[in-house]
Amino acid sequence: MTGPSPAPRPSPPPGDGPRARLLRRLRRGARVVAAELGTASPDAAPLFGGAGPRWVRWLPYLVVFGCVSALLPVTVTVLIQDYRLNGALAGALATAQTAPLLLAVTRPMHAWWIVLTADVLGAFALLGADGTEGRSWPWTPMVVVGYLVLMACLGLREPRRRLVAVWLATGAAGLLFELVSQRYSDGVHLLLFVLSGVVLVVTGALRERGEAQRLLHAQETISEAERAQRTLLEERTRIARELHDVVAHHMSVITVQADSAPYRIDGLPDAAREEFASIAAGARESLTEMRRLLTVLRSDGSAGEKAPQPGLERVPQLVAATVRAGVPAELSLPEALSGGGSGSESGSGGGSGGGEVPPAVDLSAYRIVQEALANVVRHAPGARTRVSITADDRELTVLVVNGPPSGAVSPLEAAGTGHGLVGMRERVRLTGGTLDAGPLPDGGYRVAARLPLDGGDAAPGVGDTDTTGGGS
Incomplete structure (x- = not known):
């Protein structure tokens, strides 16, 4: 006794077989290739147009002009003498196959359409020539050289999908002539297909690498600007x-x-x-x-300092800490400004003028000295440093000068965070004073700040020189 027979497998609907699916994929691929070949980059800037040196910007023009100057007469001569083609036709074909290379510097896709059309017409013309037997066909040696130069221009300009479409179109044209006549075909179309692919891959990789470097540089520039703005806000x-x-x-x-x-x-x-x-x-x-x-x-969660804000009376302690860090520092601070502290020398450059230092100026002066000494410790270890603070009836002057470093600077300290000069600049701007900061001829660094004592309005009179010598 036999079991029930299996249900018959449903037959695929008409037009849904493997051959039909393959044809549909081929049609979709052909439409994609045609769409890519029908478009070109809207940017008409020449190759290497953004390069700095002038000779680099002129290099593509010189290369293609040299190729056209060499290929045009050679192509005319070879077509007439070797392939025995009519002189007028040979001149027209040679011009159409080589002269568009001059257009490839700015519009390589337009040049490719002209050159490919001329090459195809030339291949058909050579079918009826008397000297084609035994010679390269469908592409002559001059066609191969000019086409590879054109591929290089395309690879340096067009996106990857368009380059693949051009390469497939090149192979399809060679395959077409292989089907037209196998008698004359000597495999040069396969050679051009392979060489054009290699040139497109190499030049396309160079173009993408250049674009990646430009994007990276642009991102670094943006990051640097954002970092500077964040430092300023902090x-x-x-x-x-x-x-x-x-x-x-x-x-x-x-x-x-x-x-x-x-x-x-x-x-x-x-x-x-x-x-x-x-x-x-x-x-x-x-x-x-x-x-x-x-x-x-204080939304970052920091509780903040509980001690009172420091002022000029704590500058001697700051200098003493700097000396303990290995920097020979001297301080000139009048007793009227230091509150009678024992750590200051009697300054010879003026007194306090009998006026009281405003709290904002007092705090700003201390922070400027603190940042300047921190920069000396970080960027100029062992450098002799002098701190001088004087005052008259109108302004308080803070001067910090250091000599060249006597020891090696750690690579980790070679580039600072940028907070030092930014903080000095903002504190001077707050009090309406001026700041002068910059390197000295002997390799040292100088920071000079003038802070008004009359409570004047803040002014943008900050003229500093921010260099790598001492800014953190």
Whole structure:
């Protein structure tokens, strides 16, 4: 007893066999190739047009002009004498096959269409020539040389898919003539197919490598600009956090004085009492807003420093720490500015002028000295350094000068983060002063800052020279 017979396999619908699928794929591939061959790069700039030296920009023109000058007469001579082609026809074919190479510098796809058409017409013309027997056909040696030059121009200009389409079209043209006449064909079409592929691969790889380098350079430029902007914002945020303590102190004094005025001054009218109350309320509201701003500036989670902000009275400690780090540093700081500290020398270049240094200037001067000494330790180890701080009735002058380094600089310290000069520049701009920073002829570095003591408006008068000699 036999089981049930298996169900018959459904037959594929008409037009869905392997041969039909292959034909559909071939048609899609042909449409893609045709679409690529029908387009060209919109940029008409010449090859190497963006190069710096002039001779590099003129090099493609010289190469193709030399090829045309050599190939044109040789092609005419060979077609007439060897292939025994009519002179007028030989001249027309030779011109059409070689002269478009001059166009390949700016529009290689247009030149390729003209040259390929001329080569195909020339191959058909050579079929009826008397001297074709035993010679290269369908492509003459001059055609092969000119076509390879054209492939080089294409590879340096067009995208990869278009190059593949050109290469396939070259092979299809050679295969067509192989089918037309195997009597004259000597395999030169296969040689041109292989050589053109090699030239396209090499030049295309060079083009893509150049584009990758240009993109990398552009990205590095953007990253450097972003890094500089981030450094500037970080320094401004740091300065804002430090100045919060200075401004908050003054606002607290205003609040206390406004609140206590009615109790300290007898016989104040009601209007004056209300005015003092309004001043105290405005000061308290300003303090609240400043605390909120400080919270935003410290959004990175840092708790901030609890110690008071430093000033000129701590510069001697800063210089002493620098000496312990191996840098022979000297300090010239009048006692009137240092608050009578024992670590400073009596400066010979002026006194304090009897005026009190504003807190913002005091803090900025300390930070400038701190950044300058840090740069000396990092970029000029062992260099003799002198710090001089003087003041008159109008401005405070900070001068830090170091000599050439006496020891080797670590490669890790050769390039800094950029925070040093940026921080100095922003602090000087904050106080409305000027900054002069730059290298010295003997290999040292000089930082000079002038900070006004009259509380003038901030001015963009910062003229510094940022070099690799001392900026961090």
